[in-house]
Amino acid sequence: MxxxxxxxxxxxxxxxxxxxxxxxxxxxxxxxxxxxxxxxxxxxxxxxxxxxxxxxxxxxxxxxxxxxxxxxxxxxxxxxxxxxxxxxxxxxxxxxxxxTSIQPGSVKAETGTVVVASTATVWTTPNLHKESPARTLPTGSNWKYFRTFKDSWGLTWYNVGGTEWVNSGEVTPSTQTDTGWYYPLTKGRGQFSAAQKFGWGRGSFHDGLDFGSYDFGSDRQIRAVHAGTVKFVGNPGIPELGNAIIVIHTYDGYDTIYQEFGVNMNDISVRVGQKVNAKQVIGYFDVGGWNGVATIDHLHFGVTKSDWRAAQSHAFSDDGTWIDPLSFLW
Known part of the structure; x- marks a missing residue:
C-alpha cells in the first residue's frame, strides 16, 4: 500500500x-x-x-x-x-x-426528538459492547438529537449532545418540539455546594436542588425549566414550602415545584391552567424577603412523578418519590 x-x-x-x-x-x-x-x-x-x-x-x-x-x-x-x-x-x-458495527450509508446529520420509554442508558461511544454507561435519562423525558445511524444489530443510535448516545431499544421518536430542560436562571448553569445538591449530605436527605442568590442575574427572573401546564400557584398551606410556590405539570408527566423563592403572589407571574413554554418567565426571586419559613436566599426546585401534594408526605425521604433535577438539567 x-x-x-x-x-x-x-x-x-x-x-x-x-x-x-x-x-x-x-x-x-x-x-x-x-x-x-x-x-x-x-x-x-x-x-x-x-x-x-x-x-x-x-x-x-x-x-x-x-x-x-x-x-x-x-x-x-x-x-x-x-x-x-x-x-x-x-x-x-x-x-x-x-x-465496526454501523450499517453502511446509515450515518445521517439530522435533528429531531426522542422520548425515553423506560430509563435510557447514555453511552459515550455508540457501542453496547465497548464500555460502561455514562449515566441514565429519566422515564418519559424528551431529548433533542443531532446525528443518527443504524448498527449491524438493527438498533438506531441517536446523538443527544456531545459524546452522548442513546439507542432505539430504550427511546422512540417523539413529536414534541420543545424538549429542553433548562436552568431557571438568567445566568444559566448554577453553582452548587454539596448542601444545595439533591441527595444525602450533612446527615439528612435533600429532595431537590437549591439555586442560590449568586446564581441569579440582576433581573431576578425565574424561568420555567420545562414546558407544561401550571397546576398550582400561591400559598400551599404547607409551612415547609413557604408562602409562594409554583407547580407546573410537564407534558411528559412530571410535577415540577418551585418553592422558597417568593414572599407572596406578587412574586408569581403565571396562573393555574396556563400553558407555559420552557424558559418562559414564571416568577421573581425576592431575595432578602421573608417566605414564611426563612429569609429568602435561594430557589428550591423539585421533580417528582407523583402528584406534588402526595409527594409532600415523602419529603426528605430517599424512597424514589423525588428525582434528582440534575438528571434532567445535565
Missing part, C-alpha cells in the same frame, strides 16, 4: 462491489488503483469526523468524513481501553469516532 492511501467503503467514494471483491479499489480521494492485502474488516465514522493519527495516540495528520467507511488491516488496544484501527500505512483511527 502506498503511504497515506485509505480504502473507502462509503457511498461518497462510489466504490463498486465487484472492485472490492477482486481486491482492486479505485479510491476517489487518492489514486491510482492498488491491490490491497486481506483486510480484517470495515470501520465506519459515526462522529462529525475521525482524526487520522500516524500511530496509536500519535500525531493527527488529517481527518475522515462522517459516514465514510474504511477497511482496516490491524487493530491495537491501548492502556485506556481505546481500540485503534490501522486503515493505511502509518494511518490509524480509533473507536471514539468510528466503530
Amino acid at each position: 502506498k503511504k497515506g492511501l485509505l480504502v473507502s467503503l462509503s457511498i461518497a467514494t462510489a466504490l463498486s462491489t465487484a472492485s472490492i471483491a477482486t481486491g482492486v479499489v479505485t479510491n476517489t480521494f487518492w489514486s491510482p488503483s492498488v491491490v490491497q492485502a486481506a483486510a480484517l474488516g470495515s470501520v465506519y465514522v459515526f462522529d462529525t469526523k475521525a482524526d487520522v493519527y500516524n500511530a496509536p495516540n500519535g500525531t493527527i495528520t488529517r481527518s475522515l468524513p462522517m459516514g465514510s467507511g474504511w477497511q482496516y488491516f490491524e487493530t491495537q488496544k491501548d492502556g485506556s481501553g481505546t481500540t485503534w484501527y490501522r486503515v493505511g500505512t502509518s494511518e490509524w483511527i480509533n473507536d471514539k469516532q468510528a466503530v
